[in-house]
Amino acid sequence: MIAGMPDSDHPDIRGLHLFAQMSDERFLALMRGSYVQNFPPQVDLITEGDPSDFLHVILSGVVELTSAWNGRETTMATVRPVSTFILAATIKDAPYLMSAKTLERSRIALIPSQDVRNVFDTDSEFARAIVTELAQCYRSVVKAQKDLKLRTSLERLANYLLRQQMLTGEGSQFALQLEKRKLASFLGMTPENLSRAFKGLQPYGVAVNGNQITVTDRDELLQFARPTPLIDDFSI
Amino acid sequence: MIAGMPDSDHPDIRGLHLFAQMSDERFLALMRGSYVQNFPPQVDLITEGDPSDFLHVILSGVVELTSAWNGRETTMATVRPVSTFILAATIKDAPYLMSAKTLERSRIALIPSQDVRNVFDTDSEFARAIVTELAQCYRSVVKAQKDLKLRTSLERLANYLLRQQMLTGEGSQFALQLEKRKLASFLGMTPENLSRAFKGLQPYGVAVNGNQITVTDRDELLQFARPTPLIDDFSI
């Protein structure tokens, strides 16, 4: 078995809203049973349908969450540091609904689900923090579903680009954080269609060069994309 | 203003998992600030984007949750007694992401969101119950998203019918709980396409007469639909 978690990783995890309010004692108890591991790229961390043995916390790298059915596969989300994933399955002691694999070399903390449930049962501050986290997750998925049901793929891409521009600091140029084929799957389309969608946004002032996106006319793009906080604002 | 909630409604609400573990004292305090109202069909209860003033509990009738964007509208869910809706917005004190309207004459309890948040802050049992509820909601939406991204509309309909058959007691004949145009929107298609999808399921042993569905060959339908608990089982 792997050694416990190095103390040096504690601050990163402690910084998460989920663990911030917890007593030192309980936090250390959680950390004692946990461990941290470095994974190379393309490693399967979780397979959908498996029992949820560990709450995962990504400390560095990138993790992709996917689901599959009947031979088809889709990217549900990508997770970046520092955040937890598959919290709901841990809490409900239910099977994972998504698979997870590393896209880059990643440092992942694994906290035994049973320990998380134990703390949840005894520490009401922790329970409250979980509520906030889950409410946030829930609302994010509802927004994603609205995005899928109410928008065409061109509109989804346009709004995605605007959100990315926001996240990367409002500059007119920024880099895609995702391989295009993953982005296509995430947005619910094929890679070929994504290629054409980028072309379709040219008239609205979007230029693409590799993974570099330049928004030459933000107003034009905004007018086409019509973003709304009720779909595109991840902070509410 | 409307009078408070009749005591006769308390047991229904108390029976919800969300309120079951709470102390009598706190429960009564919540109920004192709440009220119950009977609404005719087609009444708008909630408009997306509005601040979440009340946690709603449907005691009888049917409520539809919809979202709109850019002139388009889609049915996100229908809610039946006895259950709460728009819990996440209440907890986060954030705007509603969906609109709600009655489809039939409905009896709805309205619990001031601020009261819910107050109890949430002081009653850790309640906070824990909310976690379970939200985790359930979250997983349901994830399943819905998988349904949308991984299946064609014909496959979604087939699996929907199998789920309905399950819910209505496994009989080979059952009634659709939803107007077909709402069902179409819920499944992410047009009414015309739904009409044709029903025809498309005939070869797999599905017969339709008005809102009466008869599954003449369940095995055939199962083989086509390929349901999986990771999408279609709402209890895990």
Added chain:
DNA sequence: CGCTATGTTGATCCATATCAATAAGTGTGG
């Protein structure tokens, strides 16, 4: 009993998927 909303059917259009070919990266081993 008619009016209006819902459902069906047919014709056509459009968005997106699929298939196929090519180009451009990216990583690996010699």
Added chain:
DNA sequence: CCACACTTATTGATATGGATCAACATAGCG
């Protein structure tokens, strides 16, 4: 460091699922 293999991205041609438009039927409902 380059050659090779392999994956990813683009582009074109075509197919298809699903939307839209239009006409009609039907069923609730006042």
